[in-house]
Amino acid sequence: MKNLHAFAVRPIAAALAAVLLTAGLNASAGAAEPRVVLIGLAAPLTGASARIGKDLENGAQLAIDEANRNHPTLDGQPVTYRLVPADDQSDPRTAVTVAQQLVDQHVVGVVGHWNTGCSVPAARVYHDAGIPELAPASTGHQYTQQGFDTAFRVMGHDDGSGAYTGAYAVKTLKAKRIVVIDDRTSFGSGLATQFEKGVQANGGTVVDHQYITDKTVDFSGVLTEIKSKQPDLIFLGGIDIEAAPLARRMHQLGIHATLLGAGGFVSQTFLKLAGTDGDGVTALEPGLPLERMPGGPAFDAKYQASFHQPIELHAPFAYDATATLIEAIGQTNSTDPHKLTAALHQIEHKGITGTIAFDNEGNLKNPAYTIYQVRGGKWVVVDVLGGTTQTASK
Structure with a gap:
């Protein structure tokens, strides 16, 4: 009877082991799927300034692509960065709507807006959500004078x-x-x-x-x-x-x-x-002339190879804003916007336009003008x- 019992148990145990192995493999496969981290891009993508908005989008996308080629991880798990473009139409009211839409999509930060008139009202939306905004070209000083710790800019102000x-x-x-x-x-x-x-x-x-x-x-x-x-x-x-x-x-x-x-x-x-x-x-x-930026010539070559057209205006700054946000994610090993905001206040990112570091207001330290x-x-x-x-x- 003991032998018969043992004979009966073996196939059951083997089947159970196979089920557990399959489950383990599935779990491993699931764990290997990259987590998607969303970064917002707010700019005029239609209308008279659409060419500039597209230029900003292109610059940000190059930073995203470069980060993804390095196979980033978060807490030991693979992640993929994805850009979420949003069209503010260079209109302050639309900018507020767009800002809320990006917040609702759970972006970890926003690169934008281009216009100061858009960044000023949108900044409150991002601040209320605790999400950092890195403006690549909003040069009106009033944007950072509102007192929001989530507001940053990567070029000098007016x-x-x-x-x-x-x-x-x-x-x-x-x-x-x-x-x-x-x-x-x-x-x-x-x-x-x-x-x-x-x-x-x-x-x-x-x-x-x-x-x-x-x-x-x-x-x-x-x-x-x-x-x-x-x-x-x-x-x-x-x-x-x-x-x-x-x-x-x-x-x-x-x-x-x-x-x-x-x-x-x-x-x-x-x-x-x-x-x-x-x-x-x-x-x-x-900002510095493109040819005098630390990474300007190399960026120019990559930009033209990718998009088959010259840089319109502010693509290098959108690239640096995006790369700075991604560096903050790496430093904190987190996508918690509050942690990212705190990290950005301390960051010194060696960007293609120069060193990206911010003063107490969120303005770029030691900006250049040409x-x-x-x-x-x-x-x-x-x-x-x-x-x-x-x-x-x-």
């Missing part, structure tokens, strides 16, 4: 831009009769105000201040009024798609003043729209201000 351009207009360009135009956006008005302060601080005079909107296409009226002031320099608080037709109309009306701008002129689109009328236009842009001028249909570097000396990597 207080610096205004001070530098104001000093440059008076001391270098020797402008005596300066006119200011702003487009009434958060970015344009804030920049125009800081520029005026910079002019006054350097002993210059603003003889007129005119207003347009970011939808203005015909500048005849405002320029006719300005021509009577006999300006030798016109400062525009606005972006490239406003600056290009403004430059054209200035030439048509025989206004021979220098057109000066900051933080939004230096793009391929400006060159295409302005044509030969763009020659002589001068602009300050936050003066460009259009010569022969190309943006040419004239001077680099602020920042630290950087060596381009090969």
Whole structure:
């Protein structure tokens, strides 16, 4: 009877072992499936500024792809990073809706927004959810002056831009009769105000201040009024798609003043729209020139190989914002947004645009600014201000 019992038990035990082995293999297979970590990208993906939004998306995606090629892990388990693009249409109200949608999708952080006018109201949504926002190009100082510990930016803000351009207009360009135009956006008005302060601080005079909107296409009226002031320099608080037709109309009306701008002129689109009328236009842009960024030349080559087009404007900064967030995830070994926010306040990420580290407000420490001028249909570097000396990597 004992032998019969043993004979009967063996197949049962073997079957049980097979079941347990199969379950173990299934569990192992399940454990090996990468966990997906979502990172939001908020930018204008439709409308007049869609080219810039796509540029930001491309830059962020390159950082995502590079991180995934390194087979990242979290708590010893494989993870895959995935970008979640959201279209804010360069509209503040839409930006708030988009921000809440990203929060509801449980992103661990957001790269965006491009416009200061979008980042300012969206920042409250992210703060209430405890999610860090890393703005690649929202240069209005008011974005980080709201007191939200979740708000960061990876380029200099307009207080610096205004001070530098104001000093440059008076001391270098020797402008005596300066006119200011702003487009009434958060970015344009804030920049125009800081520029005026910079002019006054350097002993210059603003003889007129005119207003347009970011939808203005015909500048005849405002320029006719300005021509009577006999300006030798016109400062525009606005972006490239406003600056290009403004430059054209200035030439048509025989206004021979220098057109000066900051933080939004230096793009391929400006060159295409302005044509030969763009020659002589001068602009300050936050950040180092691409060729002087520590990882600029290599990034430029990767970007063009991946997307078969030149960088439009701010892709390197979107890349660095994304890579900085991913580094914070690695440092904390966590996707808890509160832990990530705390880590970002202490981080020193060696990015392609330079070292990414933040002050108490969330502003980039020691930012650089570059003066460009259009010569022969190309943006040419004239001077680099602020920042630290950087060596381009090969």
